[in-house]
Amino acid sequence: MFKFWGIFCTLIGVVLLVIFIGNIIIDGISRINWDFIIDLPSRKPENSGIYTALMGSIWILLLTTVIAFPVGVAAGIYLEEYSKKNKLSGLLEINISNLAGVPSIIYGLLGLEVFVRIMGLGPSVLAGSLTLSLLILPIVIVATREAIKAVPSSIKDASYALGASKWQTIWHQILPASGGGILTGVILALSRAVGETAPLIVVGALAYVPFAPQGPLDEFSVLPIQIFNWISRPQAGFIENAAAAIIILLGITFIMNGVAVYFRNKWQKKWK
Amino acid sequence: MQKIKELVIERTLLASSLITIAVTIGIVLVLSIETFRFFGEVSIVDFFTDTQWTPLFTEKHFGILPLLSGTLLTSFIAILVALPIGLTISIYLSEYAPRSFRKTIKPLLELLASIPTVVYGFFALIVVTPFLQQIIPSLSGFNSLSAGIVMGIMIIPYISSISEDAMHAVPRSLREASFGMGATKLQTAFKVIVPAGSSGIIVSIILAISRAIGETMIVAIAAGQQPRLTLDPTVPVETITAYIVQVSLGDVQHGSLEYRTIFAAGITLFVFTFLLNTISYRIRKKYQEKYE
Numbered sequence: 001m002f003k004f005w006g007i008f009c010t011l012i013g014v015v016l017l018v019i020f021i022g023n024i025i026i027d028g029i030s031r032i033n034w035d036f037i038i039d040l041p042s043r044k045p046e047n048s049g050i051y052t053a054l055m056g057s058i059w060i061l062l063l064t065t066v067i068a069f070p071v072g073v074a075a076g077i078y079l080e081e082y083s084k085k086n087k088l089s090g091l092l093e094i095n096i097s098n099l100a101g102v103p104s105i106i107y108g109l110l111g112l113e114v115f116v117r118i119m120g121l122g123p124s125v126l127a128g129s130l131t132l133s134l135l136i137l138p139i140v141i142v143a144t145r146e147a148i149k150a151v152p153s154s155i156k157d158a159s160y161a162l163g164a165s166k167w168q169t170i171w172h173q174i175l176p177a178s179g180g181g182i183l184t185g186v187i188l189a190l191s192r193a194v195g196e197t198a199p200l201i202v203v204g205a206l207a208y209v210p211f212a213p214q215g216p217l218d219e220f221s222v223l224p225i226q227i228f229n230w231i232s233r234p235q236a237g238f239i240e241n242a243a244a245a246i247i248i249l250l251g252i253t254f255i256m257n258g259v260a261v262y263f264r265n266k267w268q269k270k271w272k
Numbered sequence: 273m274q275k276i277k278e279l280v281i282e283r284t285l286l287a288s289s290l291i292t293i294a295v296t297i298g299i300v301l302v303l304s305i306e307t308f309r310f311f312g313e314v315s316i317v318d319f320f321t322d323t324q325w326t327p328l329f330t331e332k333h334f335g336i337l338p339l340l341s342g343t344l345l346t347s348f349i350a351i352l353v354a355l356p357i358g359l360t361i362s363i364y365l366s367e368y369a370p371r372s373f374r375k376t377i378k379p380l381l382e383l384l385a386s387i388p389t390v391v392y393g394f395f396a397l398i399v400v401t402p403f404l405q406q407i408i409p410s411l412s413g414f415n416s417l418s419a420g421i422v423m424g425i426m427i428i429p430y431i432s433s434i435s436e437d438a439m440h441a442v443p444r445s446l447r448e449a450s451f452g453m454g455a456t457k458l459q460t461a462f463k464v465i466v467p468a469g470s471s472g473i474i475v476s477i478i479l480a481i482s483r484a485i486g487e488t489m490i491v492a493i494a495a496g497q498q499p500r501l502t503l504d505p506t507v508p509v510e511t512i513t514a515y516i517v518q519v520s521l522g523d524v525q526h527g528s529l530e531y532r533t534i535f536a537a538g539i540t541l542f543v544f545t546f547l548l549n550t551i552s553y554r555i556r557k558k559y560q561e562k563y564e
Contacts, residue, residue: 002458006364009357013428014380020395027398074288082282083289094553096292101479101549102542103486105513106299108520109538113302117526134295141292165274167281188386195388198488198513202520202534224390224489231394231493239398246391257386261379 021250028243036244041208041226045237050245053226055212056125056205057194057252060222063129064136064193069186072137076144076182081170100138107135108202116203123204126216131199136189143185147178180267184260191256195249197224223249303542306535313529319536325499325510327533328519334533336540338499342416342509343541346491347484349420349505350427354480357424358431359473365432366439367461378433385429393493396422401494410506414496417505423490427480434479438472438559439465471559475552482548486541488513512541 039049083089111131121127151174159169175182206221207229213220223245230242311319314334322335361381365374400418405411411418442465450460466473488511496508497518510518516534524530 002461003364003368006360006368009360010364010369010377010381012357013361013384013425013432014377016425017380017384020399023399024391024394071288071291074285075292078282078285078289082285092289092292094550095296097553098546098549099292099295101482101545101552102299103488103513103545105486105488105516106303106538106542106545109516109535110295110299110302112520113306114298137292137295141289165278167278191386195386195390197388197390198492198517201517204520207521224388227390227394228489228493231390231397242394246394249388250391253386253388254383257383 024243024246024250028240028245028247031240031244032247036241037248040210041221045230045235045241048230048238048241050223050226050248052209052212053221053223053245054248056209056220057222059125059213059216059220060129060132060200061190061194063125063216064132065186065190067129068133068136068140068189068193071133072140072186072189073144073182075137076141076148077170077175079141080145080148081166081174096138096141100142104135104196105198105202107131108199110134111199111203121217123206123219124217125213125220128200128203128205128220128222129216131203132193132196135196135199136193139189139192140186143189144178144182147181147185148174150181151177180263184264184267187256187260187263191253191260194222194256195224195253197222197228200225201228223252299542303535303539306532307539310529310532310536313532314536323501325515327530328522334536336512336537338501339510339512339515339537340540341501341503342491342495342499343485343511343513345503345505345509346416346420346423346495346511347481347487349416350423350484350487351477351481353421353424354427354431355477358428358476358480359435361428361432362435362439362473363461363466366436367457367465378436381429381432384426385433387426389426389487389489390493392422392426393490396490396494408506412496412507414494414498414508415506416491416495416509419491419493419495420505422494423484423487426487426490427483430480430483431476434476435469435473438469438476441472442468471555475556475559478548478552478555482545482552485548486513486545488517492517512537 036049037054038051039047040051041053042048079089079092083092108131111127111134115121115127115130116123155173155177156169159173164172200222205225206219207225209219209221227242227245227249230238230245319334319336321337322333323337324333324335325338326333365377369377396418400422401411401413401415404418446464446468447460450464455463491511492514495511495514497510497514498508499510499515500507502509515537519530519534
């Protein structure tokens with residue numbers, strides 16, 4: 001009996017996923033064409049496009065990668081290879097675990113006060129990217145640590161035995177060996193960043209920007225905010241637009257997840 | 273030379289990891305300073321006892337209770353949906369399902385967790401609410417019921433994934449001993465495996481609650497923007513997170529009292545999730561030691 005209940009519950013998640021995506025595709029697929037991608041937002045739903053939001057999302061993605069990738073990986077290397085078991089390492093560990101559980105909107109409040117106001121960056125792409133970088137930092141750090149942990153210690157020992165220094169061992173042996181795992185984690189973290197809405201709204205990203213950002217200090221919108229804005233409008237045409245934009249956002253998210261899984265599988269095989 | 277280089281590198285790496293501490297200090301400082309200023313103008317007693325939250329109206333009230341009740345109500349509905357389904361899935365996948373089935377279904381379930389929350393919000397407002405309105409005609413267009421249900425669907429993988437890992441880690445010998453004493457599969461699952469993996473299961477539930485409390489877009493889209501102290505799931509409410517979004521979208525002057533309300537609301541949210549996360553961390557640490 002329980003077996004059937006188990007199958008039922010397990011499948012209900014998957015079935016909901018299918019209904020859910022099917023519904024959105026039915027609502028939005030007819031709206032997707034090249035004009036939808038390259039048009040600026042407009043007051044009329046049929047003339048509106050996602051160009052500025054898409055460009056904003058790409059800017060955010062690139063800047064967040066540039067900021068979060070080196071910092072997160074560096075912190076992960078430190079925690080896994082250098083830090084000794086002492087008070088500081090314990091504190092770092094509990095702190096990172098806690099940060100991973102802080103609601104994303106709280107990071108928005110931090111970004112609003114520190115990046116937008118104190119540092120004077122304004123509601124810019126840079127302020128948004130810095131905020132999202134802090135948000136995904138714990139994920140990147142944890143993924144880096146896991147990947148480094150999975151490297152067999154024989155590789156490290158061999159490198160030391162040949163007279164390599166600690167950093168030489170990390171740079172020439174450990175990082176190449178754990179690269180796939182780190183990459184998987186970073187891509188998954190970035191796919192989370194692409195879908196984030198709330199912290200960017202708090203930082204001051206706009207629902208309507210007339211132009212795509214030209215530099216890191218420009219105002220911006222992103223796809224999820226554009227979708228949120230369209231959902232909040234009463235006209236039916238905007239709902240269709242929202243569904244179409246969701247298809248594109250989901251496309252981006254799923255492709256990133258797929259790439260991450262590909263790297264994970266490829267990298268796992270290497271050690272077997 | 274080599275030594276200096278090594279030292280510089282080590283210091284740089286250390287600095288990167290210290291950024292995480294700076295982030296926590298930053299969050300606490302930012303929230304506390306603005307909240308402190310907020311309480312310079314609003315009485316702390318009113319904040320915790322007033323039953324109205326109307327900072328954006330002419331007649332201002334600053335009682336956090338309506339926002340808190342909205343947050344807890346939507347989270348409660350979400351857990352009500354996610355807990356039985358998530359636990360059943362984890363027990364089924366860990367104890368019953370064939371290996372191959374488990375391997376294909378797990379990534380699919382985790383896909384549920386990777387969907388952006390704004391998409392779930394769309395689903396709640398455009399699909400689930402109209403559907404529920406056919407069953408409950410009095411259901412309002414914005415309500416905590418459909419927001420909570422959809423949020424529950426979103427957090428199913430949080431519960432099922434971590435719980436399943438915990439049950440999977442229960443040593444084989446316990447299962448075999450139970451079967452050896454003539455217990456059925458169902459008895460073994462519920463009387464042996466679930467209690468043995470209970471700390472992991474509790475961790476998964478706490479994390480799911482913390483996730484639900486901090487969730488923003490689903491409730492901002494589908495639950496409404498009307499703070500009210502109620503347990504009625506069919507009427508519009510407002511959560512702490514939805515309020516912060518509402519203010520951020522409007523034209524609120526930096527440094528004004530309205531501006532400070534979002535930090536006072538934010539710190540309330542932060543305290544809740546911080547407590548939940550700390551508890552789950554403690555349990556997880558203890559549990560790791562048990563099996564190592």
